[in-house]
Amino acid sequence: xxxxxxxxxxxxxxxxxxxxxxxxxxxxxxxxxxxxxxxxxxxxxxxxxxxxxxxxxxxxxxxxxxxxxxxxxxxxxxxxxxxxxxxxxxxxxxxxxxxxxxxxxxxxxxxxxxxxxxxxxxxxxxxxxxxxxxxxxxxxxxxxxxxxxxxxxxxxxxxxxxxxxxxxxxxxxxxxxxxxxxxxxxxxxxxxxxxxxxxxxxxxxxxxxxxxxxxxxxxxxxxxxxxxxxxxxxxxxxxxxxxxxxxxxxxxxxxxxxxxxxxxxxxxxxxxxxxxxxxxxxxxxxxxxxxxxxxxxxxxxxxxxxxxxxxxxxxxxxxxxxxxxxxxxxxxxxxxxxxxxxxxxxxxxxxxxxxxxxxxxxxxxxxxxxxxxxxxxxxxxxxxxxxxxxxxxxxxxxxxxxxxxxxxxxxxxxxxxxxxxxxxxxxxxxxxxxxxxxx
Amino acid sequence: xxxxxxxxxxxxxxxxxxxxxxxxxxxxxxxxxxxxxxxxxxxxxxxxxxxxxxxxxxxxxxxxxxxxxxxxxxxxxxxxxxxxxxxxxxxxxxxxxxxxxxxxxxxxxxxxxxxxxxxxxxxxxxxxxxxxxxxxxxxxxxxxxxxxxxxxxxxxxxxxxxxxxxxxxxxxxxxxxxxxxxxxxxxxxxxxxxxxxxxxxxxxxxxxxxxxxxxxxxxxxxxxxxxxxxxxxxxxxxxxxxxxxxxxxxxxxxxxxxxxxxxxxxxxxxxxxxxxxxxxxxxxxxxxxxxxxxxxxxxxxxxxxxxxxxxxxxxxxxxxxxxxxxxxxxxxxxxxxxxx
Ligand SMILES: Cc1cc2nc3c(=O)[nH]c(=O)nc-3n(C[C@H](O)[C@H](O)[C@H](O)COP(=O)(O)O)c2cc1C
Numbered sequence: 001x002x003x004x005x006x007x008x009x010x011x012x013x014x015x016x017x018x019x020x021x022x023x024x025x026x027x028x029x030x031x032x033x034x035x036x037x038x039x040x041x042x043x044x045x046x047x048x049x050x051x052x053x054x055x056x057x058x059x060x061x062x063x064x065x066x067x068x069x070x071x072x073x074x075x076x077x078x079x080x081x082x083x084x085x086x087x088x089x090x091x092x093x094x095x096x097x098x099x100x101x102x103x104x105x106x107x108x109x110x111x112x113x114x115x116x117x118x119x120x121x122x123x124x125x126x127x128x129x130x131x132x133x134x135x136x137x138x139x140x141x142x143x144x145x146x147x148x149x150x151x152x153x154x155x156x157x158x159x160x161x162x163x164x165x166x167x168x169x170x171x172x173x174x175x176x177x178x179x180x181x182x183x184x185x186x187x188x189x190x191x192x193x194x195x196x197x198x199x200x201x202x203x204x205x206x207x208x209x210x211x212x213x214x215x216x217x218x219x220x221x222x223x224x225x226x227x228x229x230x231x232x233x234x235x236x237x238x239x240x241x242x243x244x245x246x247x248x249x250x251x252x253x254x255x256x257x258x259x260x261x262x263x264x265x266x267x268x269x270x271x272x273x274x275x276x277x278x279x280x281x282x283x284x285x286x287x288x289x290x291x292x293x294x295x296x297x298x299x300x301x302x303x304x305x306x307x308x309x310x311x312x313x314x315x316x317x318x319x320x321x322x323x324x325x326x327x328x329x330x331x332x333x334x335x336x337x338x339x340x341x342x343x344x345x346x347x348x349x350x351x352x353x354x355x356x357x358x359x360x361x362x363x364x365x366x367x368x369x370x371x372x373x374x375x376x377x378x379x380x381x382x383x384x385x386x387x388x389x390x391x392x393x394x395x396x397x398x399x400x401x402x403x404x405x406x407x408x409x410x411x412x413x414x415x416x417x418x419x420x421x422x423x424x425x426x427x428x429x430x431x432x433x434x435x436x437x438x439x
Numbered sequence: 440x441x442x443x444x445x446x447x448x449x450x451x452x453x454x455x456x457x458x459x460x461x462x463x464x465x466x467x468x469x470x471x472x473x474x475x476x477x478x479x480x481x482x483x484x485x486x487x488x489x490x491x492x493x494x495x496x497x498x499x500x501x502x503x504x505x506x507x508x509x510x511x512x513x514x515x516x517x518x519x520x521x522x523x524x525x526x527x528x529x530x531x532x533x534x535x536x537x538x539x540x541x542x543x544x545x546x547x548x549x550x551x552x553x554x555x556x557x558x559x560x561x562x563x564x565x566x567x568x569x570x571x572x573x574x575x576x577x578x579x580x581x582x583x584x585x586x587x588x589x590x591x592x593x594x595x596x597x598x599x600x601x602x603x604x605x606x607x608x609x610x611x612x613x614x615x616x617x618x619x620x621x622x623x624x625x626x627x628x629x630x631x632x633x634x635x636x637x638x639x640x641x642x643x644x645x646x647x648x649x650x651x652x653x654x655x656x657x658x659x660x661x662x663x664x665x666x667x668x669x670x671x672x673x674x675x676x677x678x679x680x681x682x683x684x685x686x687x688x689x690x691x692x693x694x695x696x697x698x699x700x701x702x703x704x705x706x707x708x709x710x711x712x713x714x715x716x717x718x719x720x721x722x723x724x725x726x727x728x729x730x731x732x733x734x735x736x737x738x739x740x741x742x743x744x745x746x747x748x749x750x751x752x753x754x755x756x757x758x759x760x761x762x763x764x765x766x767x768x769x770x771x772x773x774x775x776x777x778x779x
Pocket of ligand 1: 061063103133134135136212213214215217218229230264330
């Protein structure tokens, strides 16, 4: 580490968020240290740990229908979670600084109520609320709602964009005299009018996060979001994504700093590089159980492959591109291409089904000693591949403890991460400007 | 059939509704005060048409700052998706470790309908019919996970036993829900359903779904009559009337200690007459009135052995003396069942 790195006052600062271990196979529920996925104490532990580490925010994902596989509820990963805004309102009582981000679907909610709930969370947390706006037009999820599966896939972002714009109109609708003014919004998706029931909240507008990867998704983020949650975690893919998205901002009159790019990543720490690698291999082994390996294969192939041996070779049969085997997950559109890649890898290295899945799935992971992980995270940010990271621990609730105790101090020594919170709102942690109030 | 006379204890609840407050500290202090007075629960109103925070979020913010008091927000069933209602109430029960209730209300106004732009305003009778369906589907969703559905069985790689999760396949007049819930069964099984049963339409909902029915009246005779009617109709619906608590909902304004002592006398009188199972006090000024209530009314009631001195239980159901509901999908012995 060079002295200039240490002391530079203008060094680009890393933003960090803590993702509660979720409903996916990153979360290792079979580990003896793994605790409840639903008791409040688990959420409290992770949130307090993140705040001890001076993190920007705590993040909750959402899924409005339990996932299914082969027509039955998927039972191999964690199933079940709390409703986000209610849970975060409670976490506001046991934290003082930490941002609180809830994923809330723009398809199966209405602007008035969602704007009201986020404004409430912002008041109740003293300006720490964030909204991860996701879209899912699928009829499968729609079966739990009045609306049903009414939305064309092509409309998912026009609705989301109008949804967020409408919420902003509501957040701005009170006059400077502290009295609500009538609003009226008449658009393609919403036609509403009246008075908004919540006075301007501490942040004015809660922070808006976007997590979707298509061209439309990126455009929506460039126009309307403060943060992007992305899966592009490698250095090269991250740089390309970063340049692409930041390049879209100017046309909306926005500066590159107005939108923070935060990939979701995992990490594994060890006292030596070799020990960390060993632990990482063990964790991947736990994440991809024999049953999960077959399931991952079936997700790509779109076929029942339960007769295959997870320790044997990949199937010779090709994927079914029109399969409806998997429900409640982001749809895979290039199955043949993925299958070809997996086969090539399996043949080249002599890998079994399970080994192939272990090698090909999984998020970007930072594996090493606390020093090397801190250096690598810093290099990503200084190298224009990210503005920070959404860390996805594999253990509930203690999965962030070592990172906070060992990596955060090194990031601070490098001058890349705050040692104290300098403001009280999430906007302030993220270095986002206060929205111009149009009240 | 006349109702048996009410025996102790008196169940006491207060409403925290008041003039527009937005700081969480205000609600936390009031709830702590109510807890100091060993009350059963606090209620908080909610309306899309009037200024105020989302009541369920406020009481969720209060939950970790309190330890025993029950938390009962009003929840609108007209404009909120039934699936979201059930998830949010279940989550309030999780974050409060079994102290949640909810009080369904409908919204009949054109002004509120225009805030959503989805459906025109409708009559109370129609909307309460829908509210009954929402209560019905909420209970089904809470039951859609059996209590022991999470198994974490490493040898088979299974986190849950999916035979213990159930589709609810609810078809109502205005909505349908497939299920199962996304939130595991809450600690109380079903959070407590509190219905303001003063008007005819919600009274029909209370008879079917309420654990606690509120009756707004200042006349003990009228309260006694209402309680008798509610119990009779509950029985007619095949429910055990012993599992319904009827609380008189009274407007209260206390300016002096003498007022507070007088209130204790009134509570004692109603109780002696067997009029109600307890009281829901709608405080004119929650800060002032609750302080006096806890300082002067509560000790008198405790002295007369009409009110507990500490909480023997931890959940709202325990405060109310209500059993944890049996899961409508679970089968004895835990075997696979053919019912759905
Ligand atoms: C990193 C990331 C996290 C996501 N988290 C959620 C989530 O918690 N809940 C959800 O319903 N969708 C989630 N999504 C899905 C997106 O909202 C969106 O529906 C999906 O990416 C498809 O949109 P696209 O075509 O723009 O990629 C996530 C997507 C990404 C990339």
